[in-house]
Every structure is written in C-alpha cells, then in structure tokens.
Amino acid sequence: MSGRHVLALIPLPAATLDALRRDYTLHYHPDGWAGTFPAGVDPANVRAVVTNGSTGLSDAQMAMLPALEIVSAFGAGYENVDVAAAMRRGIVVTHAPGANAATVADHAIGLLLALARGYAPLTEAVRAGRWRTSRAERPTLTGARLGLLGMGRIGRLIAARAQGFDMTLGYHGRQPHADAPGRFYPDLTELAADSDFLVIACNGGAATRHLVSSEVLQALGPNGYVVNVSRGSVLDTQALIDALAHAAIAGAGLDVIEDEPEVPRALLEHPDVLITPHIAGRSPASLIAQRDALLASLSQHFAYVPIEFAVRAA
Structure with missing residues (x-):
C-alpha cells in the first residue's frame, strides 16, 4: 500500500480521508496547490x-508529477482538469457522475421557493x-414558467420536481433532447x-463562461429570478450586480460565485439575494x-480493471 501515494488537493470528509489512509499513502493538502508544490511530498x-x-x-x-497515473474528481464536475493533457500523457481522469444530482436539484427548488415567497426578507x-406591514402578496411557483439552462442529470431532476408545481x-x-420535458x-x-x-x-468551463449575460438578465425582466447551482463562471457577476441595482430582475439565489469565497458586498447587502x-x-x-465513486475508481485503476467512472475522450 505504501507505494500508492495519493495527493488530495481539496477538503474531504473525515470518512473519505479514513478510507484513503487505510488503503493508500495519503498526502492531504486541502488548500490546494498554488504556485509551489505542497511541502513534504516527493512529486x-x-x-x-x-x-x-x-x-x-x-x-x-x-508535468511535475512524473509517476501520475490517475486524476479523480470528487464529484461530477471536472472542468478545470486538463483532460486533453491527461489523455496525451496517458493519465486516467475519473469523476462521480450523478452522485450529488438529486441534492443539487433539491437545493435549486429550495432557492426558488425561498426567493419567490421571500423567506429571508420576511x-x-x-x-x-x-409583521403588519410585511404581508403583501408574493409570487409562487405553481403555474409559473421555469427556464433551465442545462438538461443533464441535474436539469432533469429539477424539471421533475418543478412538474410537481405544475410549472x-x-x-x-x-x-x-427528444425525451426531455x-x-x-x-x-x-x-x-x-x-x-x-x-x-x-x-x-x-470556458464554453459556458458568462453565458448568462446582461442581455439574458434584461430579458428575464423585473419580475424574474435567477438561480445558479452550476458554476459561478456561468453567470456574469457584474451584469448581475447591475441588473439588481437597476431592478432589472427581482432577485437571485446563488450557491456559487465567480470569485468564491469572496462575495461582492453589493450581493451580500441586497435583500432579494440568497x-x-x-x-x-x-x-x-x-x-x-x-x-x-472515488474509492471504486482508485481501486479499479490499481487493480488494472476497467474504470466505471472514467472520463471518455470527447
């Protein structure tokens, strides 16, 4: 086991760390790799x-890891892993497709309800x-129009939940997609x-950066809400701040921010931003x-058997 060195560059749950330490020599650097190589590790x-x-x-x-064989993304996303470079170098890339999709869909619906019904400001x-001056009517989800940017696993699960509201x-x-609602x-x-x-x-990733632009937000309109449970890069933060400042949209629910964990004060202070x-x-x-999924991918790789969650070439 000692010859199987694993470098973890992200925060991981205790149970995951315990499992990795049981089967591998783990080098845990949850703050990532910025500039110099993590101390105490022989690349x-x-x-x-x-x-x-x-x-x-x-x-x-x-290139700094001459023995590297596998890169495992903890979760579904792997957009900042250079997959093309990995494949060129003979390095396997894996992820965990669908592992958190239902939870993300639940969260999205929760943000929609909280925004529409005004839970936080109320x-x-x-x-x-x-109390007496804050009882004006609020919009609700039932019968409303929902637009989804993305109809993958998460989009489909959000759509299924939204259908319960007759959206x-x-x-x-x-x-x-022929089978998409x-x-x-x-x-x-x-x-x-x-x-x-x-x-x-x-x-x-680069293909969707700032896809939700000022033009898109203007089209959404003064009664519209935007919710982002994807990546912060997809939504143009300055365009969002400007739209909120001019009441071009009604509010926003954000689980991700472009420069997270730094959050612009204009967003923190806006009453209709969650x-x-x-x-x-x-x-x-x-x-x-x-x-x-992570443990299975590592185990399959080191056992020289096909890896179920390997990323395939585009």
Missing part, C-alpha cells in the same frame, strides 16, 4: 491526485417588528424572456456516493 512518488471541478489540475501541474421584517418548462442547451429554446435570451425563473444547471456557500451538492447521501 516523483505521486501516482494519484484527488481534486474537483473548481480546483482542477493543469497540464503544468501534471423573517428579517418580523424580527424587526414589521411550464423550457430549456436551453447544446442540442434538444418542456420546450427546447435554441436561444438563451428567448428562454429568459419566456421565464419567470431561470435556473443555471449546466457545466462550467447566497449559500457552494453546498448545493452536499448531503450525507451525496458525500457517501462521491466517496464510493
């Missing part, structure tokens, strides 16, 4: 890296003694214009599923 020994979509692993970092109003569904993605919109701005709520549930600290995918069940 020539590292055969596996555990990371995630946000932290990733670059071609330059792979709680503050009651605390401030404004009208539309979605935008790279292509339509709702209408496909080839143009995201048109989808936003036809939506009361816009939920971002697509992949991150922010959670990138935990949409975190639940006991999802973390167990992610742990099991």
